[in-house]
Amino acid sequence: xxxxxxxxxRAPVVVLTIxxxxxxxxxxxxxxxxxxxxVATWGRVPLWLAxxxxxxxxxxxxxxxxxxxxxxxxxESVWLSWVSLALFTAVSTLGNTLHGWEPSxxxxxxxxxxxxxxxxxxxxxxxxxxxxxxxxxxxxxDETATTPTPVVSRVVDLGAVRQSxxxxxxxxxxxxxxxxxxxxxxxxxxxxxxxxxxxxxxFEAIGQELHIPKSTAHALYQExxx
Numbered sequence: 001x002x003x004x005x006x007x008x009x010r011a012p013v014v015v016l017t018i019x020x021x022x023x024x025x026x027x028x029x030x031x032x033x034x035x036x037x038x039v040a041t042w043g044r045v046p047l048w049l050a051x052x053x054x055x056x057x058x059x060x061x062x063x064x065x066x067x068x069x070x071x072x073x074x075x076e077s078v079w080l081s082w083v084s085l086a087l088f089t090a091v092s093t094l095g096n097t098l099h100g101w102e103p104s105x106x107x108x109x110x111x112x113x114x115x116x117x118x119x120x121x122x123x124x125x126x127x128x129x130x131x132x133x134x135x136x137x138x139x140x141x142d143e144t145a146t147t148p149t150p151v152v153s154r155v156v157d158l159g160a161v162r163q164s165x166x167x168x169x170x171x172x173x174x175x176x177x178x179x180x181x182x183x184x185x186x187x188x189x190x191x192x193x194x195x196x197x198x199x200x201x202x203f204e205a206i207g208q209e210l211h212i213p214k215s216t217a218h219a220l221y222q223e224x225x226x
Contacts, residue, residue, distance in 0.1 A: 029058055032092055035099035042112025053115060057095070058120050060088040067129050080132075084125045091115060187212065188220040195221055 032221060036054035064085040071078045096113055187210060194206050201209075207217040 029054075032096055036092065037113070039095040039099055039108075039112055039115055040095055042108040043110070043114075043116035045116055056119065057088050057092045057115075060126065061085060061092065062120055063126060064088070064129065067133060070133060080125075082128065084129070088118075088122070091118060139174040186218070188223055191217050191220045 033054040037050045040050035040053035064081045068078050069083040095115055191206055204214045205215045207214040
């Protein structure tokens with residue numbers, strides 16, 4: 001019996017994947033929060049403010065991940081979001097690694113100072129990314145709203161139209177010449193024979209004898225004369 005493949009589009013698979021992803025993200029944030037908070041105290045940040053450092057770094061990772069997704073969907077440049085995401089991911093990884101290693105006091109002072117010194121850069125990158133996303137979106141909407149809709153105009157030559165209509169009105173289809181079939185030729189010969197009698201019978205009498213209309217008898221006689 002062949003094994004059935006997992007259907008990735010089924011609702012249970014999607015829900016479980018989302019739940020596992022949220023669980024991993026929450027657990028990682030809690031662990032990273034504890035380590036980066038202690039690293040913040042290495043840079044002489046008071047303990048009551050130290051919690052802002054892990055929030056700044058881990059929130060930046062989430063922010064630039066979402067910014068990358070939005071910019072990729074809009075087909076915009078994503079290099080700044082990639083650089084920012086890589087920077088703060090590396091800082092978070094390095095800070096948590098050194099926190100578990102417990103380096104010397106000199107190393108702690110250098111690492112703590114470097115992490116705390118990222119605050120102005122984090123603010124600059126965050127505001128620039130938000131401004132870029134909002135500006136790009138508004139500018140595209142404005143371009144769409146202000147771009148005039150092209151109007152296709154057709155110049156009609158009224159004189160040419162009148163001439164064409166007049167030509168159609170006065171044009172007559174060519175007259176179709178009647179072709180004499182053997183039966184019609186025989187009838188025409190019979191009409192001529194009867195008409196040659198003395199006195200000649202009328203076309204009405206010829207039509208009654210040949211079982212054809214009077215007008216047909218006359219037309220056949222005219223064809224013979226022609």
